[in-house]
Amino acid sequence: MKSEPPDLARRSALSRGALLLAGIAVTVVSTRPAKAKAKAAKEDFGFQEEPNEDGKSCPGCINFTPKASGKYGADSGDCALLEGDVCKHCYCQGWTDKNSAGAKKAGT
Ligand code: SF4
Numbered sequence: 001m002k003s004e005p006p007d008l009a010r011r012s013a014l015s016r017g018a019l020l021l022a023g024i025a026v027t028v029v030s031t032r033p034a035k036a037k038a039k040a041a042k043e044d045f046g047f048q049e050e051p052n053e054d055g056k057s058c059p060g061c062i063n064f065t066p067k068a069s070g071k072y073g074a075d076s077g078d079c080a081l082l083e084g085d086v087c088k089h090c091y092c093q094g095w096t097d098k099n100s101a102g103a104k105k106a107g108t
Contacts, residue, residue, distance in 0.1 A: 039083040045092040047082060052091045059088050062098040 051057040058064040063080040070076030072087035079086040081094045 047092040062096045
């Protein structure tokens, strides 16, 4: 069996070591739990516990997800934008029409 010159063998070992370290780094980064995205404060978006003057409220907003219980009882919901509970009769300046947002996503 033919042996490698000492410089080549050393370079090869260093390359393998670098690849091993890179693999460990990728594994550590990819196995970390994703941090939850921070939500905005209600007062920053003019949150109110009633519909706006046009009758817009959370259920018509793409950011709204209803839930069975919470601060507003059976009217409670989660908001993708704001922290804390929102409700079926609430509204804020982040309101985004769930129907037009869906149409944009579908490319229509
Ligand atoms: S963005 Fe505003 S209107 Fe939309 S669900 Fe959240 S609180 Fe309600």
